[in-house]
Amino acid sequence: MNGRILIILGLIGIFGALPIVAQSSGADLDAILASIDEFGTFQDNDFTADYTIVSEKPGEERSIFEARIFRRDSEDKFLLIIAEPALRRGEGYLQVGDTGWSYDPESREFAIFQLRDTFQDSDAQNSDFAGTRLQDNYAVASFEEGRLGSFEVYILTLEATNDTVAYPSTKIWVRQDNYLILKQEDYSLSDRLMRTVLIPTYARAGAYFVPTKTLIIDNLNQGERTEVTVRNISFAAIPDTVFNRSYLERVNR
Amino acid sequence: MKYLALAVRNLNRQKKRSVLLGGAIALGILVITLVNGFTAGAVTNVKDNFAYLLAGHVYISEETKRDDDTEVSLFTHPELLDAAIAEVGLDPRAVIRRSTFMGTFLFHGKNASQQVQGVQWDREDALRQRLILTAGSVDEAMADPRGIILSQQAADLLGVAIGEEITVRLSTVTGQQNVGTFVVRATMADPGILGNLSAYAALDRVNELVNIPAGTYQTVSITLDSMTQVEPVTTALYEALGRLAQVKPRDETPQGLQVNTEMSFIFQEEPEDPWTGSRFTVANINEFTAQLESLSTLVNSVGLSILMVLILITLVGVANTFRMIMYERVKEIGTMRALGMQRPAIRRIFLYEATSLAILGYLAGVLLAGVVGLLIGFFQIPSDNAFSLFAAAGRLTFPYQVPSLVGNLILITGLTALAALVPANKAAKLQPADALRA
Incomplete structure (x- = not known):
C-alpha cells in the first residue's frame, strides 16, 4: 500500500515539474536569479549615489525627494540621508544587518525602521534602494519566454519562500542576453497586482549594473506613480564611521 | 461676630475700592481655576479618548519570536490569559x-x-x-x-x-x-x-x-469601572500571568504616546534583553498618558506661578489700601478706642476686612471661572483638529478641582491677611488721644 502511494506521489512530482523543466530548456533559472542578485548587490565595493524620487498622486502636488544613499552590501549596511526638501533635510535611515533605525533631526530621536516599509508615502519601498536578494527570498514558480518592446525576455513568476518579504509573489521580465530586469509586477498576498516597476535604463560600472531610471506605477490607485533617478554613482570606499547612528546625528549639525 | 459685621460694613462703605481690590483677587483666582480645570479635564478626556480607541484600560498582547527573529503579535496561548483573568476575578464581559x-x-x-x-x-x-x-x-x-x-x-x-x-x-x-x-x-x-x-x-x-x-x-483590552482600579488590576494580571508564562517586564514597556505595537507615535528605541519563544505584555492606560500627567503638572505649576505674580501685585495694592484706610479712619479708631475697644479688637476688624475681601474675591473668581469654562465648552472643536484629543465629544471641559480650590482659598486668604497685618498692627497701636487729635 505504502509503495503504491510512493509511486503515485513520485509520478505526480515528475509530471508536475515537467512544464517548468520543459519551458526552461536553454535557460538556467538559478543562474538568472543569481545574476540578477549579482548585478544588483555590490559585494566587492561600497556604493554611493544621489537619488531623486518624484512621486505623483492624483489631486496632490508632486513630492520631490533628494537623497544620498550609502551601501556596503558585503556587510549588509545601508544608509539613506534626505537632502531635499529642506523641511525633511537630515532625516535618515540606517540598516545594519537585521536592525534598522530612522532618525528625525527635529526631535533628535531614533525610531524603528524596516526595509520593507514604504519610502516617504511614495510607491517606492526602502528595499528598492538596497541590494537585490531574489535567490534568498523567492523560488521560480513558472517560466516562459516572451518579448518586451524590442527585447527577447524570460518571464519568471516568483513565489516568496518566506513570509517576511513585502510581496508574496512577483513577476519579472528579464532580458535574455544579459539578465537585466526590465519590468516587474508585484502582487499582494490576495494575489492582486499592487505595482508595476519599469526599469528602462541601466548604467554599467565594471561588473555592476545600476538602474538609473525606475518608474513605479501604483496599480491600485490610478494615476499614482513614482519615478526614481540615480546620479553621481561611485564605488569608492566609504569610511566605517558612516554606517553608524552617531553619523546620522552628526551629519545634521 | 460683631467685628465681622463691622468689617463687612467697612467694605460696603467704599464700594468702588472694594470692587477693584476684590476684582484683582478674582482675576487671579479665575486664571488659576481655569488652568487647573483645563489640565484636569484634558488628562481625563485624553484617557477617555484612548480608552475608547483601545477599547479599555488594561491591555494584554502576546508576541512570539520566530526562528527567523521576526516578532509576531498574536495570541497563541489564549488559555493562559483566560486562566489569569479568572484568577484576578475580572468580569468576562469586560x-x-x-x-x-x-x-x-x-x-x-x-x-x-x-x-x-x-x-x-x-x-x-x-x-x-x-x-x-x-x-x-x-x-x-x-x-x-x-x-x-x-x-x-x-x-x-x-x-x-x-x-x-x-x-x-x-x-x-x-x-x-x-x-x-x-x-x-x-x-x-x-x-x-x-x-x-x-x-x-x-x-x-x-x-x-x-x-x-x-x-x-491580537489584543485583549479590559474595561474597568474606575481609574483607581487600573494599577491594582494591571499588577494582579501581570503577576498572575507571570506565574503561568513569560511576561515582558513592566519597566521595559516604552513610555510615551504609543498606541500599540502596530502603531507608534513616538518611540525612543531602548535596548532590550534578549528573549525567545512567546511572551505576554501587560500595559495600561496610565503608561500611554504618563507624559501627559507630567505636562499637566507643568502647566499647573506655570498657572500657579502666574497666580503668585498676580497675587503679589494685588497684595501690594492691598497693603497700600489698608495703610490709606488706617489714615482715613484715624479719628474713628480713636473714638472706638476711647469708648473702650481694645487693641486686638481694632487689629481684628482690619484683618477681618482683608480676609472678607479675599473670600469675596475668591468666590467671584471661582464663579467666573465656572461661567467662562461653560462658555468655552460651548465651542465645538472640529474632530480633525489635534486639540480635540483633549476634548470630550469635541468640547473642552473644566471640572472643578476641590483640592486646588481649597489650597487656593487658603493661599489667597492667608496672603491677603498678611498684607493687611502691618497696617492693622499700626492701627491697633494708635493712642486714643493722638488719634482723636489727628
Whole structure:
C-alpha cells in the first residue's frame, strides 16, 4: 500500500515539474536569479549615489525627494540621508544587518525602521534602494519566454519562500542576453497586482549594473506613480564611521 | 461676630475700592481655576479618548519570536490569559478581544488612512451603544462578513456611500503586502481625533487580511469601572500571568504616546534583553498618558506661578489700601478706642476686612471661572483638529478641582491677611488721644 502511494506521489512530482523543466530548456533559472542578485548587490565595493524620487498622486502636488544613499552590501549596511526638501533635510535611515533605525533631526530621536516599509508615502519601498536578494527570498514558480518592446525576455513568476518579504509573489521580465530586469509586477498576498516597476535604463560600472531610471506605477490607485533617478554613482570606499547612528546625528549639525 | 459685621460694613462703605481690590483677587483666582480645570479635564478626556480607541484600560498582547527573529503579535496561548483573568476575578464581559491593522483605503483615486479594528460584534455591547451612526446600521455591518463602519470624515474624504465597495492596502502580521475589500455598511459621527482614525469590521475578516487564523486575536483590552482600579488590576494580571508564562517586564514597556505595537507615535528605541519563544505584555492606560500627567503638572505649576505674580501685585495694592484706610479712619479708631475697644479688637476688624475681601474675591473668581469654562465648552472643536484629543465629544471641559480650590482659598486668604497685618498692627497701636487729635 505504502509503495503504491510512493509511486503515485513520485509520478505526480515528475509530471508536475515537467512544464517548468520543459519551458526552461536553454535557460538556467538559478543562474538568472543569481545574476540578477549579482548585478544588483555590490559585494566587492561600497556604493554611493544621489537619488531623486518624484512621486505623483492624483489631486496632490508632486513630492520631490533628494537623497544620498550609502551601501556596503558585503556587510549588509545601508544608509539613506534626505537632502531635499529642506523641511525633511537630515532625516535618515540606517540598516545594519537585521536592525534598522530612522532618525528625525527635529526631535533628535531614533525610531524603528524596516526595509520593507514604504519610502516617504511614495510607491517606492526602502528595499528598492538596497541590494537585490531574489535567490534568498523567492523560488521560480513558472517560466516562459516572451518579448518586451524590442527585447527577447524570460518571464519568471516568483513565489516568496518566506513570509517576511513585502510581496508574496512577483513577476519579472528579464532580458535574455544579459539578465537585466526590465519590468516587474508585484502582487499582494490576495494575489492582486499592487505595482508595476519599469526599469528602462541601466548604467554599467565594471561588473555592476545600476538602474538609473525606475518608474513605479501604483496599480491600485490610478494615476499614482513614482519615478526614481540615480546620479553621481561611485564605488569608492566609504569610511566605517558612516554606517553608524552617531553619523546620522552628526551629519545634521 | 460683631467685628465681622463691622468689617463687612467697612467694605460696603467704599464700594468702588472694594470692587477693584476684590476684582484683582478674582482675576487671579479665575486664571488659576481655569488652568487647573483645563489640565484636569484634558488628562481625563485624553484617557477617555484612548480608552475608547483601545477599547479599555488594561491591555494584554502576546508576541512570539520566530526562528527567523521576526516578532509576531498574536495570541497563541489564549488559555493562559483566560486562566489569569479568572484568577484576578475580572468580569468576562469586560474583556474585549480584537485584531487591528493600519491600512490605506482607496476609492476612485482618493485615499484615507485608517486603523481598522476587527471586533467580535456579538460581544461588544459597549461599542455598539457608543457608536453614533450617521447612516446605515450596525446590524447591516454585523450581517456582512465584509461589512465595515467608517467615520463620517473618512467616508467624506473617500467620497464613498453606504453599500459601496472600498479597497484597502495593508501589511500582514509578518509585513507582507496585502489588498482586500470591504463594503461600507454604516458611517459614524466623528468621535474625536482618535476615533476618526478608526474603522470597525468583523474580527475574522481582519484576521484574514492580516493573515492570522480565524478565531484568533491580537489584543485583549479590559474595561474597568474606575481609574483607581487600573494599577491594582494591571499588577494582579501581570503577576498572575507571570506565574503561568513569560511576561515582558513592566519597566521595559516604552513610555510615551504609543498606541500599540502596530502603531507608534513616538518611540525612543531602548535596548532590550534578549528573549525567545512567546511572551505576554501587560500595559495600561496610565503608561500611554504618563507624559501627559507630567505636562499637566507643568502647566499647573506655570498657572500657579502666574497666580503668585498676580497675587503679589494685588497684595501690594492691598497693603497700600489698608495703610490709606488706617489714615482715613484715624479719628474713628480713636473714638472706638476711647469708648473702650481694645487693641486686638481694632487689629481684628482690619484683618477681618482683608480676609472678607479675599473670600469675596475668591468666590467671584471661582464663579467666573465656572461661567467662562461653560462658555468655552460651548465651542465645538472640529474632530480633525489635534486639540480635540483633549476634548470630550469635541468640547473642552473644566471640572472643578476641590483640592486646588481649597489650597487656593487658603493661599489667597492667608496672603491677603498678611498684607493687611502691618497696617492693622499700626492701627491697633494708635493712642486714643493722638488719634482723636489727628
